[in-house]
Amino acid sequence: MKYRAVRGMHDILPEESWKWQYLEEKIRTFAHRYGFREIRTPMLEYTEVFQRGVGEGTDIVEKEMYTFLDRGGRSLSLRPEGTAAVVRAYLEHNLGASGTPVKLYYIAPLFRYDRPQRGRYRQHHQFGAEILGTPDPAADAEVLSLPIRLMQDLGLREVEVHLNSVGDAACRPRYIAALREYFGRYLDELCPDCRRRYDVNPLRILDCKEERCHRLTREAPTIFPYLCQECRNHFEGVQEHLDWLGIRYTIDPFIVRGLDYYTRTAAEVYSGKLGAQNAMFGGGRYDGLASQLGGPPVPGVGFGMGIERLLLVLEEEGIALPREDGVDVFVATTGKTGHREAFQLLDQMRQAGLRADGDPSHRELRAQMKLANRLGARYAVILGEEELRLGMATVRNMASGDQERLPLEGLIEALRERIQKT
Amino acid sequence: MKYRAVRGMHDILPEESWKWQYLEEKIRTFAHRYGFREIRTPMLEYTEVFQRGVGEGTDIVEKEMYTFLDRGGRSLSLRPEGTAAVVRAYLEHNLGASGTPVKLYYIAPLFRYDRPQRGRYRQHHQFGAEILGTPDPAADAEVLSLPIRLMQDLGLREVEVHLNSVGDAACRPRYIAALREYFGRYLDELCPDCRRRYDVNPLRILDCKEERCHRLTREAPTIFPYLCQECRNHFEGVQEHLDWLGIRYTIDPFIVRGLDYYTRTAAEVYSGKLGAQNAMFGGGRYDGLASQLGGPPVPGVGFGMGIERLLLVLEEEGIALPREDGVDVFVATTGKTGHREAFQLLDQMRQAGLRADGDPSHRELRAQMKLANRLGARYAVILGEEELRLGMATVRNMASGDQERLPLEGLIEALRERIQKT
Numbered sequence: 069m070k071y072r073a074v075r076g077m078h079d080i081l082p083e084e085s086w087k088w089q090y091l092e093e094k095i096r097t098f099a100h101r102y103g104f105r106e107i108r109t110p111m112l113e114y115t116e117v118f119q120r121g122v123g124e125g126t127d128i129v130e131k132e133m134y135t136f137l138d139r140g141g142r143s144l145s146l147r148p149e150g151t152a153a154v155v156r157a158y159l160e161h162n163l164g165a166s167g168t169p170v171k172l173y174y175i176a177p178l179f180r181y182d183r184p185q186r187g188r189y190r191q192h193h194q195f196g197a198e199i200l201g202t203p204d205p206a207a208d209a210e211v212l213s214l215p216i217r218l219m220q221d222l223g224l225r226e227v228e229v230h231l232n233s234v235g236d237a238a239c240r241p242r243y244i245a246a247l248r249e250y251f252g253r254y255l256d257e258l259c260p261d262c263r264r265r266y267d268v269n270p271l272r273i274l275d276c277k278e279e280r281c282h283r284l285t286r287e288a289p290t291i292f293p294y295l296c297q298e299c300r301n302h303f304e305g306v307q308e309h310l311d312w313l314g315i316r317y318t319i320d321p322f323i324v325r326g327l328d329y330y331t332r333t334a335a336e337v338y339s340g341k342l343g344a345q346n347a348m349f350g351g352g353r354y355d356g357l358a359s360q361l362g363g364p365p366v367p368g369v370g371f372g373m374g375i376e377r378l379l380l381v382l383e384e385e386g387i388a389l390p391r392e393d394g395v396d397v398f399v400a401t402t403g404k405t406g407h408r409e410a411f412q413l414l415d416q417m418r419q420a421g422l423r424a425d426g427d428p429s430h431r432e433l434r435a436q437m438k439l440a441n442r443l444g445a446r447y448a449v450i451l452g453e454e455e456l457r458l459g460m461a462t463v464r465n466m467a468s469g470d471q472e473r474l475p476l477e478g479l480i481e482a483l484r485e486r487i488q489k490t
Numbered sequence: 491m492k493y494r495a496v497r498g499m500h501d502i503l504p505e506e507s508w509k510w511q512y513l514e515e516k517i518r519t520f521a522h523r524y525g526f527r528e529i530r531t532p533m534l535e536y537t538e539v540f541q542r543g544v545g546e547g548t549d550i551v552e553k554e555m556y557t558f559l560d561r562g563g564r565s566l567s568l569r570p571e572g573t574a575a576v577v578r579a580y581l582e583h584n585l586g587a588s589g590t591p592v593k594l595y596y597i598a599p600l601f602r603y604d605r606p607q608r609g610r611y612r613q614h615h616q617f618g619a620e621i622l623g624t625p626d627p628a629a630d631a632e633v634l635s636l637p638i639r640l641m642q643d644l645g646l647r648e649v650e651v652h653l654n655s656v657g658d659a660a661c662r663p664r665y666i667a668a669l670r671e672y673f674g675r676y677l678d679e680l681c682p683d684c685r686r687r688y689d690v691n692p693l694r695i696l697d698c699k700e701e702r703c704h705r706l707t708r709e710a711p712t713i714f715p716y717l718c719q720e721c722r723n724h725f726e727g728v729q730e731h732l733d734w735l736g737i738r739y740t741i742d743p744f745i746v747r748g749l750d751y752y753t754r755t756a757a758e759v760y761s762g763k764l765g766a767q768n769a770m771f772g773g774g775r776y777d778g779l780a781s782q783l784g785g786p787p788v789p790g791v792g793f794g795m796g797i798e799r800l801l802l803v804l805e806e807e808g809i810a811l812p813r814e815d816g817v818d819v820f821v822a823t824t825g826k827t828g829h830r831e832a833f834q835l836l837d838q839m840r841q842a843g844l845r846a847d848g849d850p851s852h853r854e855l856r857a858q859m860k861l862a863n864r865l866g867a868r869y870a871v872i873l874g875e876e877e878l879r880l881g882m883a884t885v886r887n888m889a890s891g892d893q894e895r896l897p898l899e900g901l902i903e904a905l906r907e908r909i910q911k912t
Contacts, residue, residue, distance in 0.1 A: 111568070160494050
């Protein structure tokens with residue numbers, strides 16, 4: 069019997085992991101430039117955190133969570149999204165105590181028991197950031213600008229921002245009543261999911277992907293005439309700040325985040341030319357979430373961007389990430405001698421900061437050179453019998469094939485110079 | 491109701507996360523110097539992987555795993571250790587196809603349903619590395635030298651290596667018979683766990699922490715007279731290679747890794763002066779693991795080091811990690827004007843690579859300076875009304891309090907120079 073990775077989950081192998089390292093380092097650099105600091109919450113939360121923080125009745129919580137009882141009988145769930153746990157941690161540790169806003173980011177695995185398909189994994193990974201403790205529209209624009217600037221920096225030049233407001237507890241109920249009135253006339257034409265949504269949360273009908281629902285939503289009332297003055301001001305403030313940064317956006321009344329605690333800003337951002345658009349990330353304001361989790365009201369706004377999705381889009385757009393995972397030097401021997409010298413030299417090189425490798429089995433030179441090539445070595449240092457007798461080493465430039473003989477004394481410095489030059 | 495993190499699991503908050511970032515970057519740098527490349531396996535595996543790869547009958551698998559059925563009825567487990575999943579991935583993707591050895595490392599969360607105590611978490615994190623595909627003792631010494639050099643580089647100078655051989659399938663059965671004969675005489679004096687171990691795997695009695703068992707083990711036969719010639723040669727080879735690197739070790743017959751597929755090398759490494767020793771990591775050879783998982787025989791050797799443990803020991807030894815998580819510049823305004831200029835300047839600074847932050851709510855200057863201090867800003871740029879009219883900004887060195895007025899044009903470059911100088 070041979071074992072495989074869990075269905076719908078994927079191993080990230082060395083041929084891919086360097087891309088993850090590159091992206092994660094870039095993400096960290098960007099997040100730190102924007103004043104975000106990292107938070108890491110556990111993979112698991114008590115299930116109630118998501119039932120309240122994402123919402124009972126949502127597909128995520130009802131159908132897609134990995135939920136189980138621990139040996140003590142408590143219900144735990146692997147986190148299906150990033151925000152609820154961050155807000156839980158903010159409340160638990162009272163992170164706002166020394167002043168607000170508090171700006172947090174995470175790079176984390178998320179879990180959804182979903183039908184596996186291309187680019188959709190049951191364990192996927194997300195970069196997200198949250199600004200907690202300020203209701204100011206400047207924060208909405210700032211938190212959206214981070215991933216947009218990141219995408220641009222990576223070479224994704226065609227970034228399209230879709231922006232909406234979903235109102236707040238003051239004004240949304242009237243809009244929902246209007247939606248119910250409108251969709252009530254077409255109940256028979258809605259898909260079964262949307263007929264359920266009609267009762268639970270008719271906002272969700274607006275982003276249904278079914279053609280029959282989609283057609284109806286085009287004629288549905290938009291929220292804009294229903295927005296209260298505060299929500300209107302906020303929405304204009306977000307737009308104004310995005311204008312200041314020269315970030316273009318489309319007002320799109322069909323972008324909804326259909327949970328009760330979502331408030332005001334809802335955004336989705338796409339990459340690519342029209343007709344081949346890729347949803348890159350979503351974001352929004354959730355001023356109701358902290359109280360939903362049993363805390364005091366804490367305004368918040370954030371986004372979440374899938375890393376698998378980002379990698380896929382970069383590949384589709386032909387953007388290559390810079391690869392630097394080869395070793396600098398391969399240390400080879402020519403037979404039965406030099407094992408000790410090679411092993412010590414490797415250790416010295418590594419302590420001096422070079423990326424160095426060798427063949428623990430000291431196979432014949434041809435096999436060692438094959439290994440050196442596979443490892444992407446830039447130089448090979450060959451410790452032959454004659455060289456060792458003379459206190460020398462043969463240094464081969466693996467790209468050009470050029471060889472030279474250098475004294476062992478000072479060899480590491482000589483190699484470092486050659487490596488830095490190329 | 492207020493929610494908390496799952497019992498026994500911990501949030502890593504911004505006041506701690508910079509240490510994790512620092513250690514992880516150092517770990518990656520070291521791993522790459524040694525020619526290891528990263529592998530990331532999912533948090534979950536089919537439970538059989540651990541039943542076979544760690545061993546049914548072990549405490550880990552029987553009592554300490556987070557195991558549950560997915561919605562399709564398959565038994566999944568959160569990984570309790572790192573090696574089994576790496577070997578599973580090696581076999582599944584045939585990673586040895588283009589040549590051996592294959593050197594892999596991981597930095598990953600592990601899960602154990604354990605009694606929570608100081609420094610022991612139900613989700614903890616481990617740095618591990620594996621060399622697969624070579625039986626050569628040079629690999630054992632190399633894979634152990636990586637974390638030892640890392641510890642030394644971090645300032646942990648008192649590193650103590652305990653080394654043993656547990657033999658292999660050829661010679662270990664005779665030793666186990668000898669152990670059974672010895673402990674059979676003292677069955678009544680063993681703890682209940684060890685009475686069970688006596689039947690299942692008497693090797694495990696050797697590392698029992700109970701005083702009564704401990705006393706008996708001191709007189710028990712050691713494996714050394716039972717080792718076959720190959721195991722003896724291998725053990726000497728490992729020692730020879732460690733000698734070559736000047737890494738000192740103690741031969742310790744009580745270091746066992748009590749699973750059937752463990753072979754030959756077993757090591758534990760401690761830090762600190764005698765009497766206040768901290769186990770830092772364990773490692774060993776597991777030439778039987780790949781076939782246990784249903785693959786062809788693939789020799790392997792590796793280690794695993796807990797990151798929480800490493801952080802704890804660094805703290806106990808008074809070793810401070812370099813902290814660099816403050817922002818470079820805080821952009822402040824003095825009232826109702828300058829919001830646009832501040833927001834745009836922040837965006838420009840961030841795109842230019844500075845770490846910059848501001849107050850989205852533009853509170854009064856005193857509150858903004860308090861925020862600047864909290865964020866660890868090195869400079870504050872104040873955009874007052876007069877400054878803006880003149881195309882200038884006031885730049886305050888937050889440490890010295892010195893202020894100067896600089897033109898907005900070229901401000902970012904001027905700040906960058908000041909930051910690089912300090």
